[in-house]
Amino acid sequence: MQVVGHFINGEMVADTQRVQDVYNPATGEVVRQVALASKTTVEEAISAAQAAFPGWRNTPPQKRARVMFRFKQLLEENSDKICAALTNEHGKVLDDAAGELIRGIEVVEYACGAPTLLKGEHSKNVGPAIDSWSEFQPLGVVAGITPFNFPAMVPMWMFPMAIACGNTFILKPSERDPSAPLLIGQLLKEAGLPDGVFNIVNGDKLAVDTILEDSRVQAVSFVGSTPIAEYIYATGTANGKRVQALGGAKNHAIIMPDADMDNAVNALMGAAYGSCGERCMAISVAVCVGDAAADELVAKLKPQVEALKVGNGTDISNEMGPLITAAAQERVRSLVAQGVEQGAELVVDGSALVVDGHENGFFVGGCLFDKVTKDMVVYQEEIFGPVLCVVRVDTMQEAMQLIDDHEFGNGTCIFTRDGEAARYFSDNIKVGMVGINVPLPVPVAYHSFGGWKRSLFGDLGAHGPDAIRFYTRRKTVTQRWPSSGVRDGKQFAFPS
Template sequence: MAEIRKLKNYINGEWVESKTDKYEDVVNPATKEVLCQVPISTKEDIDYAAQKAAEAFKTWTKVAVPRRARILFNFQQLLSQHKEELAHLITIENGKNTKEALGEVGRGIENVEFAAGAPSLMMGDSLASIATDVEAANYRYPIGVVGGIAPFNFPMMVPCWMFPMAIALGNTFILKPSERTPLLTEKLVELFEKAGLPKGVFNVVYGAHDVVNGILEHPEIKAISFVGSKPVGEYVYKKGSENLKRVQSLTGAKNHTIVLNDAHLEDTITNIIGAAFGSAGERCMACAVVTVEEGIADEFMAKLQEKVADIKIGNGLDDGVFLGPVIREDNKKRTLSYIEKGLEEGARLVCDGRENVSDDGYFVGPTIFDNVTTEMTIWKDEIFAPVLSVIRVKNLKEAIEIANKSEFANGACLFTSNSNAIRYFRENIDAGMLGINLGVPAPMAFFPFSGWKSSFFGTLHANGKDSVDFYTRKKVVTARYPAPDFN
């Protein structure tokens, strides 16, 4: 039997063994094959990484912004050249199908492209005359060492929300990837090195609680970007803020999609299936709840069930597979417990994800509940699995009122051809990212990923101009130049 490879941390341009004696198996969720082992690193490991990142910051911050941008351009080209390999790594360690994995790679590359615009993004502003012979100028500067804590569900895209922009703006970075999906990060490091990145600018420390707490507590780490669950995200925000760090914490979701009587049902259902069951429902922009007007509810449900029956479940590497596994056995058990809970609380199960699925991996089939109410646990909780709840409503106003009861406010979608309804939806829904006649309203890199309420803790969001403000600080110079006498 071949020996299982143990991963190393990447600190100061070198792969170094963790100080830990604890390792965790990294498993292909579609096959249960052990791919490698990841270190559950120690506080000592994060201390070493922070020390080296702080040393590297002293020189990296002085590198001219166009030179930093050229390294990002090189990185973008290398990522594009290796996109199939990157997608393959995502599929084997996360489980999503190849098409979705390629899409994720594309979104990651998009963030690198945006970060490569650092010379424009870092520009300040000025006013030539604020008083007699007095001018003022505003300059941007990097903040120092930044820590990033990333989830398993998008092992390329989410880290690329963080480190490319932070580094392009002159910061150094320590990434803690999910211990469940570490292999993609190794490839990112290899390509970033090849792009010309100096030692110590980008560092990777694998691990769990000790690494997270080390990032939150270390005095050299000035800012923290987090994406993950609500309980952990709230803890990260509170603890990081307590330690006087900047924190942006993107957390849970319970996204509602509203379907009105005038919606084009074929397109609507295709979009909802992609949004609810794509990536096995393991994404913070998944469609978790559909509120459908009573006038078309029966027809909508019949067509939805008909299309869901055609979904192919299996290993994401296989042709034609749409729905892959959830990430681990515990996630599968948790999902099955929610199905039981939905039945106990009186929802009508019209598609049962427990049926006709293979035991070769952690598979759950598409699951749909009808006649759900806001008192039910399956409506309240973020399940993070291929489970969709359907609520029948009288009108748009009722649908919005239901969505706004949720503690989460990440995204929401509306399917209609009525412009008045679209405006009413936009003005009254509690959500930061809205979709009109599309299923997943995830913004492109140059707009902020702007969740509200318990979907986000912080002030400045990831991506867009918010990210530039988050990873920089400002100096305002006010100067008097008395007018000389050149006569």
């Protein structure tokens, strides 16, 4: 059986002493295995990145940008191959895989502008014959630890900007779907990136802890669950690293009485059930203001959820694929059962779905709950599955309080025709990313992605302007060249 290894210093490295099965979620079959890196292998990757840093740091930003331009072209030329790998190991439908890749390519496009983005500030004659300027210098070796749900996009939230800024990079992708990142690494090499600038180590907690504890790694980016994000942040910062750790979410959509209900329903179908709900920006709670709005929303959602076409992601007619693992499937089924036990009304139950011809696949059909309350487990936890919960409230203020009280503050949205209500909502809600009649308010590449509260640990979000700040240090230089023969007398007062 094929064993997926590591990509270090421009070469594939085996290190197959420990391996883990990689499944096709649609069939439940083991399709390959992935090597889990030893501490030594991770340290080899860090050494390769450290050795490559001086040369890459001193490569002109324009030349670094040209590598990104070629990389973008290669990604587009190989998109079918990358999307097939995503669907084979993650399970998402091919259209969704293509959308993921496009959003990743957008960050590569942004990284192509690094020469402009890295320009500092200059002031002439801040004092007699004294000039002062600031510049952005790379950190050194940096690392990214990324989740299973976006094996291509989330790594590309990180390494294109890090590399364009002059850093070298270690990627530790999810061991559940490792093939797409390795394809991307090989395309970077083909684009002309020097060996050692980008490295991939597949692994588990051992690899993560090695990265967090190695003093040569200057910064760590992470996307995943909140408990792990908190661990990454605490451990990384305790070891003197700069850390951005993006955690979990429980994203609410407020449905106002004046909302265009058909538009809201169509938006919620994609936002709640797209990618089988395995998105940190998925809408998993619809908060309806008034029973009339709730009744209409549920009535319109019910037939559409029941009609969801679920199956193998390689069939382009399917709207939803499987969950990533059997454990994820069992967890979602368990949470649905708990919702029923705690009194929520299960309007549509797809938890026991079996797909013909794929009886061993990790499928769960669309589930729709009504009359969910904030004390229920299905409301409190991030389900990460195709489950939408409808909560009923009397006022917009009550809806906003519900959102503000939740521990997560990643994304939210409101459906309304009232501009005043929308403006008040966006100004005052305690959430990092807000949509107005937009269900998945994921910022474009030249804006930054990041939530509030326990959805983000650290001060800076992903991509956009925050990426320049995260992957560089500002240095300010004050310079004077005195005229020949002119010498200053001693000065003991603070210079002014």
